[in-house]
Amino acid sequence: MTIRSVVLGCGSYLPQRVVTNAELASRIETSDDWIVQRTGIRERHVAADGEFTSHLAINAARAALAAADIDPQSIDLIVLGTSTPDNTFPATAVAVQHGLGINHGAAFDLQAVCSGFVFALATADNFLRSRSFKRALVIGAETFSRILDWNDRTTCVLFGDGAGALVLDAQEQGGGTAADRGVLTTHLRSDGRHKSKLYVDGGPSSTQTVGHLRMEGREVFKHAVGMITDVIVDAFEATGQSAETIDWFVPHQANKRIIDASAHKLHIAPEKVVLTVDRHGNTSAASIPLALDVAVKDGRIKKGDLVLLEAMGGGFTWGSALVRW
Ligand code: UT7
Numbered sequence: 001m002t003i004r005s006v007v008l009g010c011g012s013y014l015p016q017r018v019v020t021n022a023e024l025a026s027r028i029e030t031s032d033d034w035i036v037q038r039t040g041i042r043e044r045h046v047a048a049d050g051e052f053t054s055h056l057a058i059n060a061a062r063a064a065l066a067a068a069d070i071d072p073q074s075i076d077l078i079v080l081g082t083s084t085p086d087n088t089f090p091a092t093a094v095a096v097q098h099g100l101g102i103n104h105g106a107a108f109d110l111q112a113v114c115s116g117f118v119f120a121l122a123t124a125d126n127f128l129r130s131r132s133f134k135r136a137l138v139i140g141a142e143t144f145s146r147i148l149d150w151n152d153r154t155t156c157v158l159f160g161d162g163a164g165a166l167v168l169d170a171q172e173q174g175g176g177t178a179a180d181r182g183v184l185t186t187h188l189r190s191d192g193r194h195k196s197k198l199y200v201d202g203g204p205s206s207t208q209t210v211g212h213l214r215m216e217g218r219e220v221f222k223h224a225v226g227m228i229t230d231v232i233v234d235a236f237e238a239t240g241q242s243a244e245t246i247d248w249f250v251p252h253q254a255n256k257r258i259i260d261a262s263a264h265k266l267h268i269a270p271e272k273v274v275l276t277v278d279r280h281g282n283t284s285a286a287s288i289p290l291a292l293d294v295a296v297k298d299g300r301i302k303k304g305d306l307v308l309l310e311a312m313g314g315g316f317t318w319g320s321a322l323v324r325w
Contacts, residue, residue, distance in 0.1 A: 004173040004182025005125040005136070007325055008070060011063025012164040012293035013056050014045040014280070021157070030153045040256025044160025044281030046145045052086045054095035056163035057141035060289070061100060064137065064165035067296075075167070076105030077133035079124045081116025081140040081285035083314070084147060085109060088204045096139065105133060112190070113198070114252050114313025116140055116285025121166070121309070121321055122186035128170040139165040140285035147200055149212040158254075159213070160281030164289020178239045181304070181324045187234040188319040194223065198314040221258065224312050228262045231320035232310055239322055241306065243267045246322075248301055252311035253277035253287040262310070274300065284313065301325055 020043045021032035035041050047056065057080060065072050080093035093107035112119035117140035124136040141163035148156045173180035197219045202211015228251070236242055249268050251259050253276050263273050276291040283290060288309055295301045305325045312318035 001172040001174070002176030002180070003129045003131065003170050004176070004180055005128040005168040006171045006173070006182040007323065008167040008169050009064050009066070009068030010164065010166045010289060010293045010296055011060050011065070011067050012162065012290045013059035013063060014162045014290070015047040015051055015056065017046050017048060018043050019046050024157055028151065028153045028156070030157055035157050038257070039158060040275070040277050041158065041281045042278045045162055047143045047161040053082055053084050053141045053143045054086050054092045054099065056143065056161065057092065057096045057139050057165070058099040060141065060163035060165040061096060061137050061139055064167050068167040070135070070167065072100050072102055074135050075100070075102055075137050077124060077127055077136040078107035079120040079136065079138050080107070080109050081112065081120035082109055082142055083111055083113045083116065083284060084143045092141070112285070112313070112317040113315060114254060114282070114284045114287070115311040115315070115317035115319050117288045118186065118309060118311045118319035118321055119188055119317065120285070121183065122188055122319065124168055125183040125186060128168060131170065134170050136168045137165055138168060139163065140287070140289050142284045142286045144213065144284055147210060147213050154217060155213055155215050158282050160283050162280055162283040162286045162290050164286050164293050166289060166292070178241055178324065184322040184324055185235050185238040186319065186321045187231045187238070189227070189231060190315045190317045192315065194316040197316070221255070223316060224254070224258045225261045225265060227312050227316065227318040228310050229265050231318055232266055232308065235308065235320040235322045241322060245306060246272065246308045247305035248272055248274055248295060248307045250274045250288055250291050250295065250307055250309050252313070253280060253291055254282045
């Protein structure tokens, strides 16, 4: 028997306030047309004053626990992907653990920017399959609105706030084939030669300030499709699956043009692609679990479906995962 990390439930949370392209166009030199054509984004959610990344994460985690219909006390691992922690330390995951009333097991943050959720999923999956822990909450939560330079039109129109969470359970699954439920494979990469193409110009050790997000958008775009397709090919090769056998493609939601080009290059049918970038913008580590929750709630992703995840972001970091839902 093979141990697999099986998805018991997912959940998400978006701050109430919606900022439309039209609102941004009233504040800076941009237009709804430019943002929609270049990115596919129409609106994004922005956290209220006093609403922290941990608050979004706790709400998403509660929704995932309710969907899974399990006792929160059965969770013994929390891995939180975020680049916008409440504080430099302790880990925001510890605030989430406390907020959920859990005080056993382990909780930690994982920082891989927009790839944070795929990295967190791979980390939790490895801990569950090695029997170190039994049941995990994997969360992506961000308040990128707090690190944006709202006068820089090349970045501030792209990002949004939100959180999503999955409950994973270590289960014995048959013979360990692609037909069994659970995380089938994960593939993670990073290459620090690109670290100055998407970064935050502050930090405790360098400037003692929080800093603002800076990006060479065209450079990121140039590398994105190749990196994304490479790790997806790795996932297909590791499992014998293909663009034909997957049911859903749930990519990191940075830019509709990147998503369309990746799907096209891999011959993934457009109707299999889950898109939420229009409503959420780029929520970094939160974008994949937010999109998963949308597609589960509207009835697209069902038990037994084969779901392909990918992300690429600052570092650069990039990764893929194949999950039998
Ligand atoms: O999460 C992973 C990390 N992030 C990404 O994956 C983002 C990757 N990059 C992108 O999505 C795209 O590069 C952007 C959406 C950021 C930009 O699209 P682009 O087609 O690469 O545009 P560009 O940067 O080449 O800019 C084209 C023009 C420029 O004007 P000039 O130099 O041609 O006169 C910009 O100044 O658009 C101008 N521009 C804007 N105009 C209106 C840049 N931002 C804006 C704006 N509104 N918000």
